Amino acid sequence: MVLKLYGWPKSTCTQRVGMALIEKGVPFEFVMVDLFKGESKTPEYLQKQPFGQVPYIDDDGFTLYESRAIARYIAEKYAAKGTPNLLPIADVRARARFEQAASVEVADFDAFAGRAVFEMVFKPMMGGKSDEAVFQDLITSLSAKLDVYDKILAKQKYMAGNVSLLPLPLPSHPSSSYSTRNKRKLTKRPQEITLADLFHLPYGVLLSTAGSDIMQAKPNVKRWFDDLQSRPSWQAVKDGVKSTV
Amino acid sequence: MVLKLYAAPQSTASLRVAQVLHENNVPFEFIPIDLRAKEQKQAQHTEKNPFGQVPYIDDDGFVLYESRAIGRYIALKYAGQGTAGLIPDQSDIKALALFEQAASSEFANFEVHAAKIAYEKLFKVRLGFPTNEEVVKGAIDQLNVKLDVYEGILAKQGYLAGRELTLADLYHIPFGTRLYRAGLGDLIDSRPNVAKWFNALLARPSWVAIKDGITSTA
Numbered sequence: 127m128v129l130k131l132y133g134w135p136k137s138t139c140t141q142r143v144g145m146a147l148i149e150k151g152v153p154f155e156f157v158m159v160d161l162f163k164g165e166s167k168t169p170e171y172l173q174k175q176p177f178g179q180v181p182y183i184d185d186d187g188f189t190l191y192e193s194r195a196i197a198r199y200i201a202e203k204y205a206a207k208g209t210p211n212l213l214p215i216a217d218v219r220a221r222a223r224f225e226q227a228a229s230v231e232v233a234d235f236d237a238f239a240g241r242a243v244f245e246m247v248f249k250p251m252m253g254g255k256s257d258e259a260v261f262q263d264l265i266t267s268l269s270a271k272l273d274v275y276d277k278i279l280a281k282q283k284y285m286a287g288n289v290s291l292l293p294l295p296l297p298s299h300p301s302s303s304y305s306t307r308n309k310r311k312l313t314k315r316p317q318e319i320t321l322a323d324l325f326h327l328p329y330g331v332l333l334s335t336a337g338s339d340i341m342q343a344k345p346n347v348k349r350w351f352d353d354l355q356s357r358p359s360w361q362a363v364k365d366g367v368k369s370t371v
Numbered sequence: 372m373v374l375k376l377y378a379a380p381q382s383t384a385s386l387r388v389a390q391v392l393h394e395n396n397v398p399f400e401f402i403p404i405d406l407r408a409k410e411q412k413q414a415q416h417t418e419k420n421p422f423g424q425v426p427y428i429d430d431d432g433f434v435l436y437e438s439r440a441i442g443r444y445i446a447l448k449y450a451g452q453g454t455a456g457l458i459p460d461q462s463d464i465k466a467l468a469l470f471e472q473a474a475s476s477e478f479a480n481f482e483v484h485a486a487k488i489a490y491e492k493l494f495k496v497r498l499g500f501p502t503n504e505e506v507v508k509g510a511i512d513q514l515n516v517k518l519d520v521y522e523g524i525l526a527k528q529g530y531l532a533g534r535e536l537t538l539a540d541l542y543h544i545p546f547g548t549r550l551y552r553a554g555l556g557d558l559i560d561s562r563p564n565v566a567k568w569f570n571a572l573l574a575r576p577s578w579v580a581i582k583d584g585i586t587s588t589a
Contacts, residue, residue: 176520177480190468192475199468202461215461222435222444229437232478234422274421 128371129154132174133181134161135366138243138328139193140181144367145324146197148359150208154183156369194228197321212321214289227285227322235275238268239329246336265338272340272347279346286320319354326351327360373589374399377419378426379406380584383489383545384438385426389585390541391442393577395453398589399428439474442538454577457538466533473531473539480517482546484510489549514550514558518565525564544572548582 131147131154133140147154159165159180167178175182175191182191183199190196201213214220242264246256278285330341330351341351354360376392376399378385392399404410404425412423420427420436427436430448435441446457459466487510491502524531531539547569550558560566572578 176523177476177517188465188468190472192472192479195468195471195475198471199464202467203464218444218448219433221447222433222440225440225443226435226437229440230422233437237483271422277421 127186129186130157130184131155131181131367132157132159132184133367134159135368137161137180138240138332139179140367141328141363142193142325143181143183143196143200144363145327145357145359146200146212146321148362148370149212149324149357150200150204152200152204152207153371154369155371156367194232194321194325197325201321209319211289211318212324214286214318214320217289220286220289224286224289224320224322227287227320228325230285231322231325234271235268235326236329238264238271239326239333242268242338243329243332243336247332261336261338265340269340269343272344275350276344276346279350284319284323284350286318286322289318289320323350323354324357324359327354331355331360331364372431374431375402375429376400376426376585377402377404377416377428378585379404380586382406382425383486383549384424385585386545386581387438387542388426388428388441388445389581390544390575390577391445391457391538392588393453393580394457394541394575395445395449397445397449397453399587400589401585401587439478439538439542442542446538454536456535457541459532459535459537470532470537470539473537474542476531477539477542480520481514481543484513484517485546485550488514488553488555489546492553492555493549511555511558518558518562522562522564525568530568540568540572541577543569544578548573 129147129152131140131143133143133156135156135158144154144156159171161180165171166175166180172178174184174189177191179191181193181196182189183196185199185203190199198213202215205213214224242261245261245264249256275285278287282288333339333341342348374392374397376385376388378388378401380401380403389399389401404416406425410416411420411425417423419429419434422436424436426438426441427434428441428444430444435444443458450458459470461467487506491504491507491510495502521531528534530536547559550556559569573582
C-alpha cells in the first residue's frame with residue numbers, strides 16, 4: 127500500500143516530510159488536511175495525531191507524527207534507496223555528530239526562524255497583527271546563531287561534518303608503492319548532506335518572505351543554504367507538496 | 372581516559388546529560404563551568420562548544436555538545452551497561468520511529484513552553500529583571516493544552532515512546548522540576564497519569580544522585 131502523507135501543501139512541517147520522501151525516492155499519496163476548516167481538530171484526526179497538527183503519515187497502517195521523526199523513519203527504512211546516509215546511524219561517532227547538528231537545527235535555528243516567520247507570515251493569515259519589534263529581536267538572536275554556523279561551515283560542507291560510511295583507510299605500509307597523492311585520496315572522506323541540513327529549508331526559505339535576508343548575509347551560510355535550495359527535493363515541494371503517485 | 376563533563380551544576384541541559392551518565396553507569400569527571408563569570412563565552416570553551424553554552428563532553432578526545440545529542444551518544448555507546456533500551460535498537464525501525472516521535476514532542480510540545488516559564492519566573496528574577504507575565508500566561512496556556520494530550524497518551528502506555536522508558540521521558544525532568552520551582556507544579560499534579568509518570572521519573576536513583584547538583588563520579 128502506498129504511503130500516505132496527511133498535511134497542508136505549504137505547511138513547513140509537511141514540506142519537511144515531502145522533501146525526505148523525494149530524496150529517498152519513496153512514492154507517496156498526499157492527502158490534504160484543510161486546516162482552515164478545522165480538519166486537524168476533529169476527533170477522527172486526533173486519533174491519529176493527538177496534538178491536532180500536520181503532518182502525519184500512514185505507512186501501511188503504521189501512523190507517525192512529528193515531521194523530523196517521520197523524516198528519520200523514512201531515511202532509515204529506505205536507507206538503501208535514494209540519497210545515501212541522510213541519517214548516519216551506522217557508526218556511534220558519526221551518529222553523535224549528526225545528532226549534535228540535528229539538535230542545533232531545533233534549538234538554535236528553528237527556535238528563532240520559526241517564530242520570526244510565524245510573526246510576519248502566519249500570524250496575519252490567522253487574523254493576528256505582526257509585531258515588527260518582536261520580529262527584529264528574533265532576527266538579531268538568529269543572526270548571532272548564524273555567526274556560529276558560518277564558523278562551522280567554513281571548515282565543513284554540511285552541518286554534521288564527517289559522517290561518511292567509508293571505512294577508515296588501512297594504515298599505510300612502509301613498503302607501499304602508493305604515491306603521496308593517492309594516500310591523500312584514501313584518507314579524504316566525502317562531506318555528506320544529512321537530514322540535519324535539509325530540516326532548515328522550509329523556515330529558512332520563508333525568512334525572506336518574512337522580510338529578512340539573513341540567510342544571504344554570511345558567506346558560508348549563504349553557500350550552504352543556496353546549495354540546499356537548489357536540490358530537486360526542495361524544488362519539488364517549494365510551491366506545495368503533491369502526490370507522486 | 373575518564374569521560375569529562377564540562378557543565379554547570381544546576382544547568383538544565385547539564386543535568387540532562389549527567390542523568391544519562393548515571394543511568395548507564397558511566398564514570399565521569401565533572402568540570403564546573405562558571406556561568407556567572409561567563410566562562411562559557413571564553414575562547415577556551417567556545418573552541419569546544421562554538422555556541423558558548425554548557426554542557427559539552429570530552430570522551431577520550433571526542434568532543435560533543437548539545438545535551439540531547441550527548442545523552443544519545445552515551446546511551447548508544449554504553450548500551451550494554453546500566454539501564455537498557457534508553458534508545459530502541461536501530462533494527463526495530465518502528466520502535467525507533469515512535470521514540471523519535473516522543474523525542475521530537477519533548478522539545479516542540481514541552482520544552483519550548485516550560486523553558487519560557489523557567490526563564491521568566493526563575494532565571495530573570497535571580498538576575499533582578501522583571502517577569503513578563505504575558506509570556507508566562509501564554510506558555511501556561513500552551514502547556515495546559517499539550518499536557519492534556521500527554522494525559523491521554525499516558526492513559527494508554529506507561530512511557531511516551533511506548534511500554535519502555537526511553538531518553539524521551541528522561542529529557543523532560545530538568546524543566547519539569549523547574550515548573551515546580553516556579554510554583555506551577557499543578558500543571559503536572561492536576562493530571563493523574565502525567566503526575567504518576569513524572570513522579571516515577573523523579574524517584575529514579577539517577578535523578579536523586581544529581582538533583583541537588585552534579586558531582587564527579589570518577
